[in-house]
Amino acid sequence: MFFRKIINSFVYGNILIAICASSLAYFNAELLDLTIEIDIFILIFFLTHATYSLQRLFGFKRNQNPPLSSIDQWISRNFNSSLFSALISLVIACNYLFLKYSESIWVLSITAAAALLYVTPFKGRLPLREIAYIKSFAIAATWSVIVCLLPLLNSKTEIDDYYLISLVVFANLFFVLGQCIPFDIRDLKNDELSKVKTLPQKIGIQISKWIAIMSLFISLICLGLFSLKIEEILFFIIWLCATIYLTSLIYKIDDSKNDYYYSIGLELGLLMPFILLFLSKIN
Numbered sequence: 001m002f003f004r005k006i007i008n009s010f011v012y013g014n015i016l017i018a019i020c021a022s023s024l025a026y027f028n029a030e031l032l033d034l035t036i037e038i039d040i041f042i043l044i045f046f047l048t049h050a051t052y053s054l055q056r057l058f059g060f061k062r063n064q065n066p067p068l069s070s071i072d073q074w075i076s077r078n079f080n081s082s083l084f085s086a087l088i089s090l091v092i093a094c095n096y097l098f099l100k101y102s103e104s105i106w107v108l109s110i111t112a113a114a115a116l117l118y119v120t121p122f123k124g125r126l127p128l129r130e131i132a133y134i135k136s137f138a139i140a141a142t143w144s145v146i147v148c149l150l151p152l153l154n155s156k157t158e159i160d161d162y163y164l165i166s167l168v169v170f171a172n173l174f175f176v177l178g179q180c181i182p183f184d185i186r187d188l189k190n191d192e193l194s195k196v197k198t199l200p201q202k203i204g205i206q207i208s209k210w211i212a213i214m215s216l217f218i219s220l221i222c223l224g225l226f227s228l229k230i231e232e233i234l235f236f237i238i239w240l241c242a243t244i245y246l247t248s249l250i251y252k253i254d255d256s257k258n259d260y261y262y263s264i265g266l267e268l269g270l271l272m273p274f275i276l277l278f279l280s281k282i283n
Contacts, residue, residue, distance in 0.1 A: 007260075007264075008074055009078075011260075011263045011264055011267075012070075012071050012074040012075070012078075012263070013053070013078070013082060013085065014048070014049050014052040014053045014056070015049065016263075016264070016267055016271075017048060017049075017052055017267060017270075018044075018045045018046070018048040018049035018052070018089075019045065019271065020267055020268075020270035020271045021044050021045065021048040021143070021146060021147060021270075022041040022042070022044045022045040022048070023041075023270075023271050023273075023274035023275075024143075024147045024172070024270055024271075024273065024274065025040070025041055025044050025146070025147040025148075025150065025151050026041055026151075026274055027238075027273040027274050027277055028147055028148050028151060028168055028172065029151045029155070030235075030277060031168055031226070031235055032151075032152065032155075032157075032159060032164065032165070032168060033157065034151055034152065034155035034156075034157045034159075035155055035156040035157045036151055036154060036155050036156070037154075039096060039100060039101075040101065040150065040151055040154050041151075042096065043093055043096040043097065043100075043101060043150075044146060044147070044150065046089040046090075046092045046093040046096070047089075047093040047097075047146070048146070049085075049086070049089040050086050050087075050089035050090040050093055053082055053083075053085065053086035053089070054086050054090070056071070056075060056082075057075065057079065057082060057083055057086065069259070070258075070259045071259065071263075101154055103153065103154070135180075135184060135198050136177055136180035136181050136183075136184055136198070136199065137177065139176065139177075139180050140173050140174070140176040140177035140180055141173065143172065143173075143176040144169050144170075144172045144173040144176065147172055148165075148168055148169045148172050149169070152165065163229070164226060164229060164230070167222045167223070167225055167226040167229070168222075168226060170218075170219070170222045171219045171220075171222035171223045171226065171239070172219070173219075174215045174216065174218045174219035174222065175215075175216060175219040175239075175242075175243075176270070177212075177215045178212045178213065178214075178215035178216035178219065178246060178250070179212075179216075179246060179266055179267075179269055179270060181199060181200075181208055181209075181211060181212035181215070182209070182212055182249075182250050182253055182262060182266055183262055183266070184198040184199055184200050184208065185200045185205050185208055185209070185253055186257075186259070186262045188200050188201065188205070199211065205253075209250050209251065209253060212250050213247050213250055213251065216243045216246055216247055216250075217243065217247075219239070219243070220236075220239055220240060220243045223235060223236050223239040224236050234277075234280060235277075238272075238273050238276040238277055238280070239273060241272065241276055242269055242272040242273050242276070245269055245272060246266065246269040249261070249265050249266055249269070250266075
C-alpha cells in the first residue's frame with residue numbers, strides 16, 4: 001500500500017511527466033549538439049510540473065457523476081498538497097526564468113497563455129480542450145516548443161541550418177502527438193460526458209490507434225532524414241526503439257488496460273530516448 005502511494009504521487013503528482021519533458025529536451029540538445037547549462041533542464045522540469053498540476057487542479061470538478069477516475073480520486077484526496085507543490089514549482093520556474101532566461105519569456109508567455117486557455121474559458125469562449133479535435137494537437141505543439149525551441153534559444157551554440165531544426169521540431173511534434181492520442185482513448189467516456197470533442201469520438205478507437213501509430217512513424221521518418229543529414233545513425237536507432245515500444249503498447253490498447261498502462265507505460269516512451277542515449281554512453 002505504501003509503495004502504491006509513492007507510485008501514485010510520482011505519476012498523478014506529475015513528477016514523471018516533468019522528468020520526461022526535461023529528459024526529452026536533453027535528448028534534443030544532444031541531437032543538435034547544443035552547449036547548454038543544466039539549469040535549462042531544471043527550468044523545464046519545474047515549468048512542466050507546475051503547468052500540468054495547475055491544469056489538472058483548475059480542470060478538476062468535485063462530485064462528478066459517474067464516479068471519479070483514479071486520477072481525480074487522487075487529486076480529491078491530495079488537492080491542497082498538490083496545489084502547494086504546483087505553486088512551489090511555479091515560483092522556482094519563474095525565478096529561473098526572470099533571473100537567468102529572461103530572453104525566453106516571450107516564448108514561454110505564448111505557451112503559458114495556451115496552457116491557461118486550454119482549461120479556462122476566455123470571454124465566454126470554450127477552453128481550447130473543448131474545441132473539437134484540438135486537444136492532442138495543442139499538447140503536442142506546446143511540447144515541441146518547450147523541449148526543442150527552449151533549449152535552442154538558450155544554447156551557446158548557433159545553428160543556422162533551419163532544415164535540421166525543423167526536422168527535430170516535427171519529429172518531436174509527431175512523437176508526442178502519437179503518445180497523446182491514446183490518452184484521448186483512455187479519457188473517451190469522461191470526454192463524452194464533458195462534451196470535449198476528440199479524435200476517438202469522431203473516428204473511433206481503432207482508427208485513432210492507427211493514426212497515433214502513423215504519427216509515430218512520421219516522427220521516425222523525420223529523425224531518419226535528420227540522421228542522414230548529420231551522418232549519425234545512433235539517434236535514429238534510439239528513436240526507432242522508442243517508436244517500436246510505443247507502437248506495441250498502442251496496438252494492444254483495449255478496455256482491459258488500467259490507468260497505469262497509460263500513465264506509466266506510455267509516458268515512459270517519452271523517457272526512453274534519454275535512457276537509451278545514456279546507456280549508449282556507458283563504457
